[in-house]
Amino acid sequence: MKKSLVVGFALVLLLTSCKNNKDILNSLADYNNSMTEKGYHFGDKLTLPKDVTDNAESISISFGDKETSSLTIDPKFFEFGDNEVTFNIKTKGGETLNQDATINVFSKTPExxxxxxxxxxxxxxxxxxxxxxxxxxxxxxxxxxxxxxxxxxxxxxxxxxxxxxxxxxxxxxxxxxxxxxxxxxxxxxxxxxxxxxxxxxxxxxxxxxxxxxxxxxxxxxxxxxxxxxxxxxxxxxxxxxxxxxxxxxxxxxxxxxxxxxxxxxxxxxxxxxxxxxxxxxxxxxxxxxxxxxxxxxxxxxxxxxxxxxxxxxxxxxxxxxxxxxxxxxxxxxxxxxxxxx
Structure with missing residues (x-):
């Protein structure tokens, strides 16, 4: 009986964790989709949804062979136009989540x-x-x-x-x-x-x-x-x-x-x-x-x-x-x- 309770409890934790992870990725996807057309300008900071930041121990962005934990649109890392990146999220539960996204970058000063x-x-x-x-x-x-x-x-x-x-x-x-x-x-x-x-x-x-x-x-x-x-x-x-x-x-x-x-x-x-x-x-x-x-x-x-x-x-x-x-x-x-x- 005790073993069944432990297994059941573990299953609940697993399902809860899976749901949280899915919610994190969905929330991040919605945010990225909303920013695709609007885009970013150099110097902007990515303001990720609370669902993501509250459940993340760390967040980084990888782009080709580069990776940064800064969420600022820095010209040392990003380029003008579409930047195909991957968000890497280490959750507080110790899991690693990855999501591909496009970050579209414009200049800060109008021509x-x-x-x-x-x-x-x-x-x-x-x-x-x-x-x-x-x-x-x-x-x-x-x-x-x-x-x-x-x-x-x-x-x-x-x-x-x-x-x-x-x-x-x-x-x-x-x-x-x-x-x-x-x-x-x-x-x-x-x-x-x-x-x-x-x-x-x-x-x-x-x-x-x-x-x-x-x-x-x-x-x-x-x-x-x-x-x-x-x-x-x-x-x-x-x-x-x-x-x-x-x-x-x-x-x-x-x-x-x-x-x-x-x-x-x-x-x-x-x-x-x-x-x-x-x-x-x-x-x-x-x-x-x-x-x-x-x-x-x-x-x-x-x-x-x-x-x-x-x-x-x-x-x-x-x-x-x-x-x-x-x-x-x-x-x-x-x-x-x-x-x-």
Whole structure:
């Protein structure tokens, strides 16, 4: 009889413990679901439900190969965008509970709307599906995409006639490009290769496989030390200029309310990266050290003027002529010179 009572008591404890554990996990799941859309900002502290904290001896969060017992959204641990994490809860009963979750992180400071004035307009060949856009002196270097139409060209600002051109093989879809000294580096969309050209003649010097981390090649720029590329996500990939197949580091990009996926054409200027977002009428100003979007140019007016007949004729060209920005897009008939106020 005594043995039956002990077994029965143990069963009650087990069932109670199971119920408590289930309640803890359900409460944590409800909390995580409620925060998925709202997200967090760097510096925020996770305020977990009382059902969780009252029954936990310790709580930690693991993220990849990292783990922290701090419940503060710290940039040393979290990144902009979706962070796939696991909550590890050691209960006061000595059990360990684990629950996967997504912590969506935004920057703490709202990005500034940057005022500007259009001070000049130049002709642009509307046949060119712009993917990469650069200027040195008065010479434009442009990478144009689409299969059977991809090319690398150079021409004088104000003219639409190339002084030098290099056609790509029919199966190549050219993407972003960057100048490094006397060379031009160029990405391809889904061909999994990149090219290196002589800047003066545009003759191909070599090619390289895109990094294993790349599903596709989109935009590219150069900060004086590393090539910086993107693949249509919110990540910036810093590449070894001597071995562009090697990723040195990855910096996710984020703003105060948006993560800005599908970052496309890139331009580095005076310590910041400028990037357009595919199918969006604005250009972002990004701190390359943190990935934080600190400012935004709204080019809705000129984008609307140039996408009337085709929604694919998107804003997709950024270059700097001194301190002024040159802006164009895919199949646009104009290049706009913008003075930043």
């Amino acid at each position: 500034q709307n940057i005022p500007f004035e259009i001070v000049a307009e130049y002709p642009h060949d509307p046949k060119n599906f712009v993917e990469g856009f650069l200027i040195e002196g008065n010479t434009i270097y442009e990478s144009d995409g689409l299969e059977k139409a991809s090319q690398l060209i150079k021409y004088t600002l104000g003219s639409t006639t190339p002084t030098v051109s290099e056609k790509q093989p029919a199966d190549v879809f050219s993407e972003g490009c960057a100048i490094v000294g006397d060379k031009i580096y160029q990405l391809t969309y889904q061909n999994k290769i990149g090219f290196v050209y002589d800047k003066n003649t545009l003759k191909k010097i070599s090619e390289f496989p895109l990094p294993n981390e790349f599903g596709e090649g989109w935009g590219m720029t150069y900060d004086g030390k590393n090539l910086i590329a993107d693949t249509g996500s919110n990540d910036l990939y810093f590449l070894d200029v001597n071995n562009p197949s090697k990723v040195i580091k990855t910096v996710p990009v984020g703003g105060n309310k948006d993560i800005y996926t599908q970052i496309n054409e890139l331009e580095y200027h005076n310590g910041f990266i400028y990037a357009n977002v595919w199918h969006k009428p604005y250009i972002l100003k990004i701190n390359p050290a943190t990935g934080e979007v600190v400012g935004k140019f709204d080019f809705t007016k000129i984008t609307d003027e140039n996408t009337k007949n085709d929604s694919e004729h998107v804003l997709n060209g950024i270059a700097f002529k001194g301190d002024n920005m040159l802006v164009t897009g895919k199949n646009w008939s104009k290049i706009y010179e913008v003075a930043i106020k």
